Amino acid sequence: MLTESAYITALILYTLSAVIAVVLMNVWLLRSRSLAVKLVVSLPVLAFLLTPALIQPEADTFAPALIVLAFQWLSLGKEAAEHALRPLLLFTGLSFGLGLILALVALFRSRGSSRDPGDPPGSA
Numbered sequence: 001m002l003t004e005s006a007y008i009t010a011l012i013l014y015t016l017s018a019v020i021a022v023v024l025m026n027v028w029l030l031r032s033r034s035l036a037v038k039l040v041v042s043l044p045v046l047a048f049l050l051t052p053a054l055i056q057p058e059a060d061t062f063a064p065a066l067i068v069l070a071f072q073w074l075s076l077g078k079e080a081a082e083h084a085l086r087p088l089l090l091f092t093g094l095s096f097g098l099g100l101i102l103a104l105v106a107l108f109r110s111r112g113s114s115r116d117p118g119d120p121p122g123s124a
Helices: 004-028 035-050 065-076 078-114
Strands: 052-054 062-064
Touching: 004 035, 004 062, 035 078, 052 065, 052 078, 062 065, 065 078
Parallel strands: none
Antiparallel strands: 052 062
């Protein structure tokens, strides 16, 4: 089993790797997309990669839910993986909703700022 410092180091490295992967996804794949699209895609991907789950229902250590889900499902079946699937779906769904809200705010602000300040309201 891992020592506490090795466990924390592994979680920090995994978190940094996931954040770097999403940043690179934004730079390479979403380069020409608007901020709204980047938010709607990036937040759920981050949640999908970073949601924690207990390694087993009675355990006291966490691991990324995606990894726990994969190992539990492949080795013990769907029922054993449900404890990791529920938070993964919950946080990915919540982050998608938050991404949509932030995207709408970004679109609203960009439309408001694209209008000339000297124009009267409603003449966009």
